[in-house]
Amino acid sequence: xxxxxxxxxxxxxxxxxxxxxxxxxxxxxxxxxxxxxxxxxxxxxxxxxxxxxxxxxxxxxxxxxxxxxxxxxxxxxxxxxxxxxxxxxxxxxxxxxxxxxxxxxxxxxxxxxxxxxxxxxxxxxxxxxxxxxxxxxxxxxxxxxxxxxxxxxxxxxxxxxx
Amino acid sequence: xxxxxxxxxxxxxxxxxxxxxxxxxxxxxxxxxxxxxxxxxxxxxxxxxxxxxxxxxxxxxxxxxxxxxxxxxxxxxxxxxxxxxxxxxxxxxxxxxxxxxxx
Numbered sequence: 001x002x003x004x005x006x007x008x009x010x011x012x013x014x015x016x017x018x019x020x021x022x023x024x025x026x027x028x029x030x031x032x033x034x035x036x037x038x039x040x041x042x043x044x045x046x047x048x049x050x051x052x053x054x055x056x057x058x059x060x061x062x063x064x065x066x067x068x069x070x071x072x073x074x075x076x077x078x079x080x081x082x083x084x085x086x087x088x089x090x091x092x093x094x095x096x097x098x099x100x101x102x103x104x105x106x107x108x109x110x111x112x113x114x115x116x117x118x119x120x121x122x123x124x125x126x127x128x129x130x131x132x133x134x135x136x137x138x139x140x141x142x143x144x145x146x147x148x149x150x151x152x153x154x155x156x157x158x159x160x161x162x
Numbered sequence: 163x164x165x166x167x168x169x170x171x172x173x174x175x176x177x178x179x180x181x182x183x184x185x186x187x188x189x190x191x192x193x194x195x196x197x198x199x200x201x202x203x204x205x206x207x208x209x210x211x212x213x214x215x216x217x218x219x220x221x222x223x224x225x226x227x228x229x230x231x232x233x234x235x236x237x238x239x240x241x242x243x244x245x246x247x248x249x250x251x252x253x254x255x256x257x258x259x260x261x262x263x264x265x
Contacts, residue, residue: 007165011173018177018200022184027193034196037177041203048170048214050224053206060231065199065238072192072242076249085187086258092186100179107171112216114167119218127228130221137225144232151236158243 007047014040025082027073035066049119052127170211177204191245191255195238202234 017040020033038061045054120126130136177200184197206227213223249255 004163004165007169011169014173015176015180018180021196021200022180022188022193027190030193030196034199037200038203041207044170044173044207045210047165048210050210050214050227053210053224053227056228056231060235061199061203065235068238068242069192069196069199072245075246076192076255081190081256083188083190083193086189089187092183095186096179096183099182100175103175103178104172107168107175112167114215115218117218119214120221123221123224126221127224130225131228137229140229144229147232147236151239155239155243158240158247 003047006043010040010043010047014044027083028070030083031066031070031073034069035062038062038066049121049123051122052124167211167215170215171208174204174208174211177201177207189256189258191248191257191260192242194257195241195245198241199234199238202230206230 014037017033017037021030021037024030024033038057042054042057042062045051045057131141132138181197181200181204184200185194188194188197209223209227209230211223213221213227217223245255248260252260254260
């Protein structure tokens with residue numbers, strides 16, 4: 001029962017915060033709404049008993065990416081102009097609603113084969129075994145740092161003073 | 163009443179639609195990037211929900227969610243660096259004005 005209440009509170013908070021991201025006039029407030037949405041998603045992970053992912057979500061999204069976004073907002077000085085929409089506002093709204101309706105229809109039409117067993121808890125050691133263990137994801141795991149290194153080098157080269 | 167897989171999938175779809183609208187309809191490049199982050203988070207919720215309800219012992223969805231987070235962090239860093247470079251050169255981050263590569 002507590003799980004149900006937690007899910008609904010987090011779902012409502014997350015959806016409202018996401019709406020705030022796209023609807024608020026002030027870019028800075030939109031970024032703060034994005035932080036709230038990230039926190040709600042971390043809570044959703046906890047209700048899905050993904051404890052490690054919830055911690056990673058708080059560390060990476062709430063801690064790092066939001067700071068990066070707020071820093072970029074500060075540095076570009078576009079806050080007085082707000083967050084206006086372009087002339088594709090109505091078609092974009094129609095496309096988003098169409099996507100929502102089609103995917104919701106597909107979700108309700110599919111008969112999901114839900115496994116009736118309780119989830120694994122805690123997930124950290126099991127996740128480490130999946131990533132590093134036999135028959136796991138060791139190759140993608142080794143590629144991920146290369147992507148991060150390339151991103152770091154690219155970002156440094158792009159913003160470096162000439 | 164219990165919360166099932168469909169609840170999480172619908173929540174994920176709603177968040178993805180909001181992000182899609184923001185990415186298509188906004189003019190500020192940083193807000194577009196924020197909407198893309200929103201969409202990546204929505205996909206992560208769907209991944210973890212599938213992992214929790216369909217294959218609870220394999221955790222494959224959570225592994226994919228970790229890789230999506232890696233790519234999202236790289237994308238945010240490079241994307242914001244590109245926005246900073248454009249702002250330095252053109253004094254604007256309005257994507258309707260950045261038409262350098264428009265034919």
